[in-house]
Amino acid sequence: MLELHRLTKHFGGVRAVDGVDLIVNPGEVLGLIGPNGSGKSTTVNLICGLFPLTSGLIMFKGEDISALPPHERVTRGIARTFQNIRLFGQLTVWQNLWVAQNSAEQRRQNPVRRWFGGGGSAREDIGRTLEFFDLAHKRDELAGNLAFGEQRRLEFARAFAAKPVLLLLDEPAAGMNAEEIDQLDARIRTLRDTGMAILLIEHHVELVMSVADRIAVLNFGQKIAEGSPAEVQNNPLVREAYLGTATAA
Ligand SMILES: Nc1ncnc2c1ncn2[C@@H]1O[C@H](COP(=O)(O)OP(=O)(O)OP(=O)(O)O)[C@@H](O)[C@H]1O
Numbered sequence: 692m693l694e695l696h697r698l699t700k701h702f703g704g705v706r707a708v709d710g711v712d713l714i715v716n717p718g719e720v721l722g723l724i725g726p727n728g729s730g731k732s733t734t735v736n737l738i739c740g741l742f743p744l745t746s747g748l749i750m751f752k753g754e755d756i757s758a759l760p761p762h763e764r765v766t767r768g769i770a771r772t773f774q775n776i777r778l779f780g781q782l783t784v785w786q787n788l789w790v791a792q793n794s795a796e797q798r799r800q801n802p803v804r805r806w807f808g809g810g811g812s813a814r815e816d817i818g819r820t821l822e823f824f825d826l827a828h829k830r831d832e833l834a835g836n837l838a839f840g841e842q843r844r845l846e847f848a849r850a851f852a853a854k855p856v857l858l859l860l861d862e863p864a865a866g867m868n869a870e871e872i873d874q875l876d877a878r879i880r881t882l883r884d885t886g887m888a889i890l891l892i893e894h895h896v897e898l899v900m901s902v903a904d905r906i907a908v909l910n911f912g913q914k915i916a917e918g919s920p921a922e923v924q925n926n927p928l929v930r931e932a933y934l935g936t937a938t939a940a
């Protein structure tokens with residue numbers, strides 16, 4: 692579904708992403724880990740088109756999307772969450788999902804398809820999304836008034852509402868408690884089992900080890916390891932990159 696070929700991004704002298712090859716398949720969770728500043732968020736930003744590549748290629752469903760503007764990537768089915776939550780704080784939970792769903796769908800559907808209509812109504816879709824993310828009881832709260840873990844959940848729900856086939860999750864568990872992380876783990880599995888391709892960036896090692904089918908490790912913008920969770924965990928290069936912290940996992 693997604694193929695990164697020699698993906699490279701330099702910010703001045705900083706090689707934030709430096710020749711990274713990655714593949715994410717449908718129905719697969721690829722964990723992307725690495726120390727702070729290793730280029731994980733930049734990789735997601737490049738896939739979404741937030742800024743241009745220095746060099747390399749992004750292939751999505753067999754097409755080169757490297758030069759497409761961000762909204763066209765959303766239309767093609769790529770959605771992401773932000774490490775620093777980006778919600779409309781003055782809109783309700785329901786309105787946040789409405790905006791996300793509509794902006795994605797209006798761009799996706801041509802007038803003829805809109806005329807004939809799709810299955811189910813947009814409101815029903817949002818209702819199901821609220822249930823799935825356990826936010827139905829918060830539907831009329833302002834997003835800005837939600838507890839932090841709930842905001843993380845809404846950030847995930849907002850990305851899901853765009854109906855992506857590729858979901859990029861940038862630290863979705865940050866600030867969550869153990870129970871919330873368990874629920875997040877279950878949600879990611881459910882989506883993966885529908886055939887969605889998921890790129891999961893996470894510092895929470897237990898979650899990545901549990902839910903990822905494969906894991907790739909970045910250090911100073913380069914991929915230093917890739918494999919099953921067990922392979923990556925036992926890789927000396929990875930342990931070194933984390934200065935021993937990964938050995939505790
Ligand atoms: N817009 C930007 N302009 C300049 N430098 C940037 C920009 N975005 C990221 N960088 C730099 O690129 C490098 C990689 O940053 P990135 O945010 O991708 O790391 P990360 O792996 O997501 O780290 P973290 O785990 O802390 O979120 C860092 O040195 C960072 O300072």
Ligand SMILES: [Mg+2]
Nearest residue numbers: 731732733774
């Ligand atoms: Mg980051």
